[in-house]
Amino acid sequence: MQIANDFIKEYNQQNITTHQRSFSFLSDQIENTTEIIKKLMALQVAIPSWALGTGGTRFGRFPEGGEPRNLEEKMQDVALLNSLNRSCDAISLHIPWDIPQDPGATKSYATSLGLRFDAMNSNTFQDQPGQTPSYKFGSLQHTDKAVRQLAIDHNIEVIRQGMELGSKSITVWLSDGSSFPGQLNFRKAFQHVLEGLTEIYSALPDDWKMFVEYKAYEPNFYSMTVGDWGQSLLYANKLGPKAFTLVDLGHHLPNANIEQIVALLLMEGKLGGFHFNDSKYGDDDLTTGSIKPYQLFLIFKELVEGMDARKMDHASGLAWMIDASHNIKDPLEDLLQSVEAIQISYAQALLIDQDALTKAQNDNDVVLAQEILQSAFRTDVRPLVAEARLRNGGALSPIGIFRSANVRKNLVNERGKNTQATGL
Numbered sequence: 001m002q003i004a005n006d007f008i009k010e011y012n013q014q015n016i017t018t019h020q021r022s023f024s025f026l027s028d029q030i031e032n033t034t035e036i037i038k039k040l041m042a043l044q045v046a047i048p049s050w051a052l053g054t055g056g057t058r059f060g061r062f063p064e065g066g067e068p069r070n071l072e073e074k075m076q077d078v079a080l081l082n083s084l085n086r087s088c089d090a091i092s093l094h095i096p097w098d099i100p101q102d103p104g105a106t107k108s109y110a111t112s113l114g115l116r117f118d119a120m121n122s123n124t125f126q127d128q129p130g131q132t133p134s135y136k137f138g139s140l141q142h143t144d145k146a147v148r149q150l151a152i153d154h155n156i157e158v159i160r161q162g163m164e165l166g167s168k169s170i171t172v173w174l175s176d177g178s179s180f181p182g183q184l185n186f187r188k189a190f191q192h193v194l195e196g197l198t199e200i201y202s203a204l205p206d207d208w209k210m211f212v213e214y215k216a217y218e219p220n221f222y223s224m225t226v227g228d229w230g231q232s233l234l235y236a237n238k239l240g241p242k243a244f245t246l247v248d249l250g251h252h253l254p255n256a257n258i259e260q261i262v263a264l265l266l267m268e269g270k271l272g273g274f275h276f277n278d279s280k281y282g283d284d285d286l287t288t289g290s291i292k293p294y295q296l297f298l299i300f301k302e303l304v305e306g307m308d309a310r311k312m313d314h315a316s317g318l319a320w321m322i323d324a325s326h327n328i329k330d331p332l333e334d335l336l337q338s339v340e341a342i343q344i345s346y347a348q349a350l351l352i353d354q355d356a357l358t359k360a361q362n363d364n365d366v367v368l369a370q371e372i373l374q375s376a377f378r379t380d381v382r383p384l385v386a387e388a389r390l391r392n393g394g395a396l397s398p399i400g401i402f403r404s405a406n407v408r409k410n411l412v413n414e415r416g417k418n419t420q421a422t423g424l
């Protein structure tokens, strides 16, 4: 299902007067409105194919119905979201959950929907049906060369499939690690992973990037072989200029200073991409900005400042993606909320008076520094974000339109109640 542009325009028209009033009130207070809107219009956040269906915990799953049954339907759902917010024109595939039967046809279908393919994701964290040998005790870190080779070959195959689709990057997330002391020789595990990644890296085309994603714990609970940004950075530095660290907001120990990590990785030219989500306790995979919006703002503050320092284009300099799980909300509504939260934090970060902040820092004026940050954070920039959507041809209220067009009901009618989007 897609929503007709006329439907969006008509709905926008009903709310345009209220919007214009709040937008003009806001733009009177800030100086660089046009520039901020332009940047908001350019920023695109990729949607992973596995986020389009209902997620779950290990205790159960409560399907929403109407979930995409195949790759084509996943692309349709991302196109539907993009028609509303004009800010998610890319889909990130997961292999083997999304193997295209006919890559040429898949690619042209994506183009017809206005979509491109973001980073490819490999999977060595579960055994596929009938697979031998097993990944039970790790993949690239495994003591058995045959297991390591299986994982290497899989990643190279993922690159090959991505090349056919026009993707330009692969994200490698390994569940490798150990759950009990003594289970693993840390050095040997690291070396094995490095050897494997080196082989995969050498299969990368010249214009590709490899993102090395880290995670503090889970599924292994004693050690993870790519457990934090230091380990990821070690790998990325040893691999070469096409390898980067990828920061997933949920993959840190509690209260980690993620904004500082981001600042230093950017400084080193080794920050490659982002997975957005939010959490209260661990890797909760909740809606971006739903729990700690101030942290998200502080991260964007470092991103904007750090990217500007390196003269990076905000929209294309890093790979932006949502990586969340939608257990009790409609996954598509949840994704609309996440994209908007990202845009709000980005807009607030763009409001920061950087020169004034630098001066306050140089003067050690701690009070003023806080005032500068918090006056940006406490500005309600939603009219700016809505205006950017409007100028891009999107919806003033994406969720309002999603609901009034009865999207979920239509999807259930079209696809049925018991459908599943992922291989979990």
Ligand SMILES: [Mn+2]
Pocket (backbone or CB within 6 Å): 213, 248, 275, 323
């Ligand atoms: Mn992730």
